[in-house]
Amino acid sequence: MLWAAIIVASLGSWLIKIGGLSLPERFINNLYVDNIAKFLPVGILAALITTGLIDAGGYWRIDLAVLGGFGVAVGLLLLRRGFLTVFFAAIVTTALLRLVLP
Amino acid sequence: MGSQHSLDSVDVAKRRGVITAALGIGLYGGALGVSYGALANASGLSPTQTMVLSLVMFTGGSQFAFLGALHSPWVAAVVSLLLALRNAFYGVRLSTTLRTRPVLRPLTAHLVLDESTAMAIAQPPGKQARFAFYTTGIFMFVFWQLGSILGVFLGQGLDAETFGLDVAAPAAFIALLWPALRTRAMIGVAMGAGILAAALIPVLPAGLPVLSTVAVSVFAGIYFSPSNVKNKSHPEGH
Numbered sequence: 354m355l356w357a358a359i360i361v362a363s364l365g366s367w368l369i370k371i372g373g374l375s376l377p378e379r380f381i382n383n384l385y386v387d388n389i390a391k392f393l394p395v396g397i398l399a400a401l402i403t404t405g406l407i408d409a410g411g412y413w414r415i416d417l418a419v420l421g422g423f424g425v426a427v428g429l430l431l432l433r434r435g436f437l438t439v440f441f442a443a444i445v446t447t448a449l450l451r452l453v454l455p
Numbered sequence: 456m457g458s459q460h461s462l463d464s465v466d467v468a469k470r471r472g473v474i475t476a477a478l479g480i481g482l483y484g485g486a487l488g489v490s491y492g493a494l495a496n497a498s499g500l501s502p503t504q505t506m507v508l509s510l511v512m513f514t515g516g517s518q519f520a521f522l523g524a525l526h527s528p529w530v531a532a533v534v535s536l537l538l539a540l541r542n543a544f545y546g547v548r549l550s551t552t553l554r555t556r557p558v559l560r561p562l563t564a565h566l567v568l569d570e571s572t573a574m575a576i577a578q579p580p581g582k583q584a585r586f587a588f589y590t591t592g593i594f595m596f597v598f599w600q601l602g603s604i605l606g607v608f609l610g611q612g613l614d615a616e617t618f619g620l621d622v623a624a625p626a627a628f629i630a631l632l633w634p635a636l637r638t639r640a641m642i643g644v645a646m647g648a649g650i651l652a653a654a655l656i657p658v659l660p661a662g663l664p665v666l667s668t669v670a671v672s673v674f675a676g677i678y679f680s681p682s683n684v685k686n687k688s689h690p691e692g693h
Contacts, residue, residue, distance in 0.1 A: 358528035359504055362521060363511035365532070366539040370514075370564035370599020374555075380547060389676030390646045391635075392543050394516070396672040397537055398632040399513075399645040400652035400665040401523045405625035408656045408664070410526065422622035426629055436630045437486055443626035447619030 418454055422447030471575070473587045479568050481594030484515070485602035490602040491518055492606020494623050497615035498522045509603040513596065514539050514568060516631055530662025537669065545572040552576055552584045566592025577644045640679045647671045 364438075375452065379401045406423060426443040483674055488509070495505040500522075517535035524531040545567050552575055555563050558641050566589065575588035636642050648668035655664035 355500075355528045356504070358532040359507055359521075362535045363508060363519070365536045366512045366514055366517055366542070367561075368540050369566060370542045370546055370567045371537065371561055371683055373543030373567065374560050374564050375619070376543065376547050376550075378551060379548055385676055387544075388679065389673055390540065391673035392641070392675045393669065394538055395632060395635050395644050396648035396668045396675075397520070397534060397665065398516075398628045399649035399670040400519060401534070402625045402632070402654040403649040404656060404665055405523055405628065407653060408661075411661065413653075416621075418619070419622045419625070422619060423625050423629070424645045426622075426626040430630060430633045436627075437483065439625050439630045440487075440490065443621040443622045447622040448617065449619075449677055450562045451617060451619065454516055454616035 385427045418447045418450035465557055469583070470586060471627055473578075473590055477574065477587070477591040477594045480574070480591055481598040484570065484595045485598030487515060488599040488602020489609065490623060490627075491515065491522075492608075493610035493613065494519070494522055494601040494606070494615075495603075496607050496610035497613060497620050498525050500525075502604075505607050506600070506603060509600055512539075513565060513599065514542060515599070516569075519627050522630070522661050524665055527660065528663035530666060534662070534665055537666075542567050545569075548572070549588070551577060552580045553579060554586055555585065563588075566596065568592065568595055570595055579686040641676060644671055644675045647675075 406419060408413065422443040422445075425446040426439045429439045429442055483663065491509070495508070495518075500508075503546055508521060512521070512535065517538045520538050521531045521535040524534045546564065547573060549563075549567060552615060568591075571588050571592040574591040575584045578584040582588060593663045613620070631645070632645060648671045651671060652664040652668050655667055658664075659667065
């Protein structure tokens with residue numbers, strides 16, 4: 354089942370790209386389509402963030418090491434640091450907090 | 456340097472600039488690929504599964520999202536496809552910018568990424584846009600694959616939690632999301648979707664809290680028509 358999902362998602366992504374190159378431009382000039390397309394990734398990413406932070410498989414769990422690493426990521430983004438700096442600083446922070454926290 | 460350039464030397468200089476930028480973007484993509492490979496390995500994907508995603512899906516945000524929603528593979532597939540939808544919108548813009556032959560469409564499509572699109576639309580349409588697009592796309596493809604393989608190997612036997620890898624996905628997503636949070640509407644959608652998904656965690660089966668937030672985006676897309684957005688959002692700064 355995992356394999357099937359991987360193949361469907363992978364080929365689907367490619368077909369989406371091919372579809373985009375084949376669509377007429379008036380498609381994105383539709384206000385609603387254009388607007389929803391802008392919000393869609395924002396909503397999904399935000400949802401992935403909160404579930405990634407507190408979802409422990411159907412119930413909430415607060416993990417201070419993860420929240421600490423995530424907090425560092427937000428802090429660095431406020432300081433306008435680049436993607437990789439933010440990404441690796443968060444991982445290192447969480448790893449260090451795991452060593453220190455009980 | 457002389458004050459006069461022939462058209463050719465201007466062209467060559469421009470192309471060098473594009474190649475340098477594309478190489479930088481590619482190396483950056485490679486580093487990200489390493490973390491994707493390590494995370495995929497830690498999430499329980501086999502090396503082959505990890506590489507099929509890199510080779511065929513080949514769109515980083517969706518690949519991370521797939522890992523983030525992996526506890527339910529079909530939800531992971533839907534989430535990654537929804538995130539991949541933006542590539543279709545890039546494609547619509549690129550088709551007039553690149554003007555490639557229809558025969559090359561499947562190949563060209565495969566290289567449609569945030570990075571290759573940004574590089575292409577920064578150039579004049581036609582030959583120069585094509586050069587920037589293919590150079591960036593090909594560098595990204597090569598380095599992304601190399602990075603993914605390297606990540607799989609580096610991740611072998613690595614305990615995800617000890618090395619803090621469980622924060623990797625949320626950290627990647629907030630960094631991807633950050634540049635979009637420029638208007639009140641965007642911030643509102645992000646907050647609404649984030650809170651809704653969190654609230655639904657104990658209620659819905661795994662993965663569905665994330666999918667349910669599509670409703671927030673569709674509602675916001677209809678509610679904030681562009682004229683409304685102009686009235687309701689103000690420039691950043693206080």
